[in-house]
Amino acid sequence: MVDIEQINPRNQAALRAWWEVGAAATAERPGKPWPLWDQSRVALPADNPERAVTLIGAIDGREMVGAGLLTRPLRENLHTAMAFAYVRPDRTREGIGRRLVEELEVVAAGDGRSTIQSEAYLPPGGTGASEAFARAMGYDVASREAIKELTLTDYLARRDALAVEASAADAYRVITFDTVCPEEHLDSFGRLLGMLMSEVPLGELDLAASEWTPERIRDAEQRQVDVGRHVQTAMAIAPDGSVAGVSDVRVDDSDPAYGQVGITIVDPAHRGHRLGLALKLATHDLAVATYPDLVSLDTSNAEVNTWMNAVNEALGYRTIETLLELQKKR
Template sequence: MSIEIRPVDPHDESALRSWWEVGRSATAVRPGKPWPLWEQSRVSLPADNPERGIDLLVAADGDDVVGSGLLTRTLKDNPHTAMAFAYVEPGREREGIGRAVVGGLEAIALADGRTTIQSEAYLPPGGTAAAEHFAAALGYAVASRETIKELTLADYAARRESLVAEAGDAAGYRVVTFDTVCPDEHLVSFGRLLGMLMDEVPLGDLDLESSEWTPDRLRAAEQRQVATGRHVQTALAIAADGSVVGVSDVRVDDTDHEHAQVGITLVDPAHRGHRLGLLLKLATHDLVRSTYPSLLTVDTSNAEVNQHMNAVNEALGYRHLETLLELQKRL
């Protein structure tokens, strides 16, 4: 066997489809919806994005594509890091293909001056998987542990009335909802809150730093979402002085109105203790239910140490699907 690592041009739809097929096959054994639909990938991966650099690789055995890899690099924040993902065609494991793909991704990261590589491994609840041992063998340490959860909308509907009563009306606050594009009057304050994200979410040992979200940067990010067919159904908590003090969102692609994913949930520490997290999640889940009547499930993930948010999600009806290991390696 002679494995060749080749770059993939995301604008070459045939080559991109071969890359995508390996990832789909490699993740098919996982529960939930672990791999995006082709119609979404073919639009989002070639799209111009000044915030993110991507590199795609395939491992070829002659004419057969037997492995694939993805490297993403943030271009405005955390310039020392990159995210690497490797996939191997089922039945071709333990042939050195995954190791060759990871080596190719790490070489690209090093050439770009990245000194920390992050990745992920997915395990069944309370169990282990080959990916965990593969990562350890390549020098990737566990930096944080998360739980991936799934909510069926039918279960949410059955719980909603009691949750609304529990959340109350959060006196002194109001909730504003929108689809992807933030109202002008909240834009600056929303950016201030987003800039707190990396300082407030549990990161474990992940080597990540906070970022600044200016109005121009926010507007550009929104337009990229619109251009690639992604709707970010968002709820903001507004304090009495008009400032944005909380946010939660659920993301739905135009290509898939059956499955959605929670993006972020964040409440300013100075305004915690008012059940704003639950109130915001109720608002976004109600919004996606009314906007997408065919929606079946919503996925989310939270750090295991984030007891408060885990409790909120369990109250909503989310159930543990997988354990996510956030991995990290210093190059």
């Protein structure tokens, strides 16, 4: 019999066993689908007032054969939770994944969450067992995204030609920084962050916009510093001094060969000036200069976001997976 138990993330032995299940379950996927142990052992036990985290494990005797993760936002979208289930490859098709999801849904319901969201990953343009499993569990596809990967050699081969296109943004001043926003731009940065949910294509995902005060931004920055994550950021400053756009690349001290694009957003009032391209060039240049061993970056965009997909393809990003954003309402 397999038992489902809650895992204390501060118990390093239990957390390591949980992490190893996820690593094994995602080992065949392309790119970097699972964080390194040195990242997880720091990030998962860390206190975070932005979200609550519950870990569960499927235990058979003395072995962990399944792992589940539930996160709940604590500032906005209090009706939602994100659920993920992983099963060790040699123990699939035994009902373990179903039991993990059911337990995660119980925890979410007990916390008053009526909308559960999750993700499924497929080969580009293909199908897979994860989508069938999600539908069998009652989850609908709310949005489709493309997960893309960029090798830095491809980027460097294209960079100079793209810089000519980005010169359309020369009326704007582009500044860069590592994680901590300059004080004089903090309020305007928060205003732009508050637009994110309304400007990014969400499909049918039931998510509302958020408010980013200076205090909230500073707290978020400190959490990144505490776990050794660098948010290499480029910010476009309009002639009137306001923040017109922002983009970032995130690299962990424990894994400096790989990074991820975080957010990219341009204020609608400032679109049409190639700011998105200019900002991405600035962040990628900063990452290359800061991390000489950087090999690749990954990002994801909604398939309907044709403008951002065109920018990323021009930079050299290539699709490696299809991401299905899943949703189940009770």
